[in-house]
Amino acid sequence: MASQSLQDLKGVMDKSAASVVEERLRAMNEATNDDLSKLTDAEMKGFVELYARYMVGRSKKKEISWDLIQQPSENMLQKYSTLPDVTEGECTSLLSKLAVMKLNGGLGTSMGCKGPKSVIEVRGDTTFLDLIVQQIEHLNKTYPGANVPLLLMNSFNTDAETTKIIQKYQDTNVTITTFQQSRYPRIIKESLEPMPVTHEGYAHSDWYPPGHGDFFQSIYASGLVDTLLAQGKEYIFVSNVDNLGATVDLNILKNIVQRNVEYCMELTDKTRADIKGGTIISYDGKVSLLEVAQVPAKYIEEFKSVSKFKVFNTNNIWVSLRAIKRVMQEGTMKLDIIVNNKEVNGQKVIQLETAIGAAIGYFNNACGVNVPRSRFLPVKSTSDLLLMQSNMYTLKSGSLIMNPARQFATTPVIKLGTEFKKVGQYLERFGSIPDVLELDHLTVSGDVSFGANTSLKGTVIVVANPGNKIMIPAGSVIENKVVVGSLHVIPH
Incomplete structure (x- = not known):
């Protein structure tokens, strides 16, 4: 049975397709000599459970009832301006309850870089990770006794290199701990058979990290939840490593403590560029996250509208450590499955993933906070990178602060070509x-280059036609211009 093709999975559904898959994976594990290529018991259990839910869900797709969706109440979605202010005397006490964790599983390959994305240089020769360490070191130095630790959840793609990189921070006032999230086998799309397809052992490309929803299972399985609780930590602030706006905010933390909130999601105002972002809703009277993939086709345009759904999830999440322990011990968390279609070495595969935001419904007294856009500064492309490296921001203790000389509250829209x-x-x-x-x-x-010390104002569009090249001379000031064609000399 372990080596049989799974082409006939539909025929074995009554006998549980998951048990067939588990048997096959266990046989593969036993045949694998390299311990690093073996699934751990926790990974085996997690993958089989996710796979079983996926198979059941394929035949019994869960439809969301649009009529049950309501706008969140003020209690469910608080305005940042209504949060309690923190006094100087409260800072150390609040920070002593906090741990900070960054989702550090991504590689920099989409931006042409090798290794973890967190080591891309974003300000001069300073990396994402450098800035994060500077932020926390500043807190620990400013408030002696706070001792905020930094945790990094790595994937199997980033773990080894990150472990080496963090040695450079050993003389800082920051305790850094890493742990590795789960590693699951990809699934062949046609046969629904988990990789690999041979008994020669797993290749690197057979694996994938199953999304940041795996945070709960991975940190609990690592033993770090108990470790942090034993250190007196009560809350953990989780965010993407490439979001330069995701700094520790004591107003949010004080609000969580005062209201005994177990889970708090930061959301920010939606623009037309954010129409696909998940949003917080009241669903059948309970706080929930609505993702675009859950929306019935006839309501897609309504979901994208900025008039009804005004905010979207930044993936800045605050969670009670005691609540994580309780929920994981109860075993009740079944996060919505995201099916990610990929092609690997010419083979069409699927990855079953989950998102951390979907967990909001599993915690008591969960809420959202509508935060300023300054808390959502992700760097997903070189267009984002240009803004972060520009004089739009100044750097203070590892945090990016908008330049007070900017006359508008909004930041420019930047779109750089391929x-x-x-x-x-x-x-x-x-x-x-x-x-x-x-x-x-x-x-x-197109083929466009900018000389040194150029200045861009208003709306600037530069398009080099195919086969042509545009070089903006050094010192140029371009204001409200459209430049199209080939080489242009722009007057100073």
Whole structure:
């Protein structure tokens, strides 16, 4: 049975397709010589449970009832401006209850970089990880006795290199702990058979990290929940490692403590660029997260509208450690499955993933906070990187602060073409980062380069037609211009 093809999985559903898969995986584990290529018991259990739910869900798709969706109450979604202020005397006490964790499983490959994304240089030669350590070190130095620890949840892709990288921080006032999230086998789309398909052992490409919803299972299985509780920590603040706005906010923490909140999600106002982001709702009287994948086709446009669903999830999450322990011990958490279609080595596969935001319904007294956009500064592309490296922001104790010389509360919209996609290409095309303090919108397409000390203002569109090249001379000031064609000399 262990080696049989799973082409006939539908025929064995009554006997539990999951048990067939588990038997096959256990046989593969026994045949694998390398311990690093084996599934742990926790990974085996987690994958089989996820797989079983997926198989059942394929035949019994859960439909959301649109009529039960209501806007969240003020208690469910608080305005940031209504949060209690923190006095100087409360800071150390609040911080002593807190641990900070960054989701550090991603690679920098989409931006043309090798290794963990967290080691991409975002301000001069300072990396994401450098900034995060500086932020927490500043807290620990400013409030002696706080001792806020930093945890990094790595994937099997980033764990080994991150472990080496953090040695550089051993002389800082920050305790850094890493742990590895689960590692599951990809599933062949046609046969629904977990990889690998041979008995020669697992290849690196057979595995995937199952999304940040795996945080709860992985941190609990690591023993770190009990360790943190024993240290007097009560809450953990989780965010993406590439969100430079996700700093410790004591107003949010005080609100959580005062209201005995077990789970708090930060959301920010939606713009037309954020129409697919998940949003908080009241569903059948209970706080929940609504993702675009859950929305029936006929309501998609309504979901994307900024008039009805005004905020979206930043993935900045605050959770009670005691509540994590209780929920994991109860074994009740069954997060919605995200089916991620991929192609690996010419083979169409699927990855079953979960998201941390979907857990909001499993915690007592859960809520959201509508935070300023400044708490959501992700770097997903070189377009984002240009903004972070520009004079739009200044750096203070590892945190990015909007330049007070900027006359608008909003930041410019920047869209760089495919020629700028990789960090190396991007750096080659800028003599220096332009002055963007007065910029509203920048679109660049084609073979375009910028000389040093350029200044961009208003709406600037630069398009080099195929086969042509545009070089913006050093010192140029471009304001409300559309530049199209080939080489142009822009007057100072």
